[in-house]
Amino acid sequence: QKEVEQNSGPLSVPEGAIASLNCTYSDRVSQSFFWYRQYSGKSPELIMSIYSNGDKEDGRFTAQLNKASQYVSLLIRDSQPSDSATYLCASPPGGDSWGKFQFGAGTQVVVTP
Amino acid sequence: EAQVTQNPRYLITVTGKKLTVTCSQNMNHEYMSWYRQDPGLGLRQIYYSMNVEVTDKGDVPEGYKVSRKEKRNFPLILESPSPNQTSLYFCASSPRQLTNYGYTFGSGTRLTVV
Numbered sequence: 001q002k003e004v005e006q007n008s009g010p011l012s013v014p015e016g017a018i019a020s021l022n023c024t025y026s027d028r029v030s031q032s033f034f035w036y037r038q039y040s041g042k043s044p045e046l047i048m049s050i051y052s053n054g055d056k057e058d059g060r061f062t063a064q065l066n067k068a069s070q071y072v073s074l075l076i077r078d079s080q081p082s083d084s085a086t087y088l089c090a091s092p093p094g095g096d097s098w099g100k101f102q103f104g105a106g107t108q109v110v111v112t113p
Numbered sequence: 114e115a116q117v118t119q120n121p122r123y124l125i126t127v128t129g130k131k132l133t134v135t136c137s138q139n140m141n142h143e144y145m146s147w148y149r150q151d152p153g154l155g156l157r158q159i160y161y162s163m164n165v166e167v168t169d170k171g172d173v174p175e176g177y178k179v180s181r182k183e184k185r186n187f188p189l190i191l192e193s194p195s196p197n198q199t200s201l202y203f204c205a206s207s208p209r210q211l212t213n214y215g216y217t218f219g220s221g222t223r224l225t226v227v
Contacts, residue, residue: 034215043203043218100171101146101216105155
């Protein structure tokens with residue numbers, strides 16, 4: 001069982017709309033969560049990190065964390081064609097697995113003009 | 114410029130011919146890691162290292178070796194490559210506080226084993 005789960009998509013979003021991506025995790029000890037964006041054939045790029053319950057906003061991106069329910073989400077407001085990419089949720093597990101850093105399979109987002 | 118540098122970017126090799134993919138970072142990061150990415154399987158961790166001479170297996174270590182003799186370098190070695198190791202490989206690094214910073218990735222190495 002993967003410890004970080006995402007819907008693979010594709011998630012089709014009209015330009016200007018809000019894209020909503022979800023991620024669930026199984027390790028209750030996980031303390032921090034990261035969202036990466038990956039364009040086809042390119043390396044993952046960190047766009048958001050979140051450690052506390054609640055919302056964290058950065059430009060058009062908002063990350064939401066709910067530790068009790070073990071999910072983290074990413075909202076992309078005013079979606080643009082340049083947001084078309086695969087979005088990866090990631091988290092290092094808690095405890096002594098200090099180096100492991102697992103990724104979800106990613107959600108493909110397609111922004112349509 | 115702060116970066117993680119992988120070489121080569123593209124590599125085609127034959128089954129059984131030993132190869133090394135190099136990875137170097139100039140950010141004085143403690144953590145380094147190797148991932149492979151395959152369609153439908155996402156990013157899977159091969160090996161990781163917390164510091165010089167400290168390495169551990171990730172989720173898919175079979176067929177790979179690593180070493181961390183210097184802080185900046187973390188090469189990935191395929192002693193006897195096989196076609197099922199055809200994949201896109203990424204090296205990544207992070208400061209000591211992995212849980213606060215996450216990984217920064219290199220540009221990737223696309224390996225084809227025929």
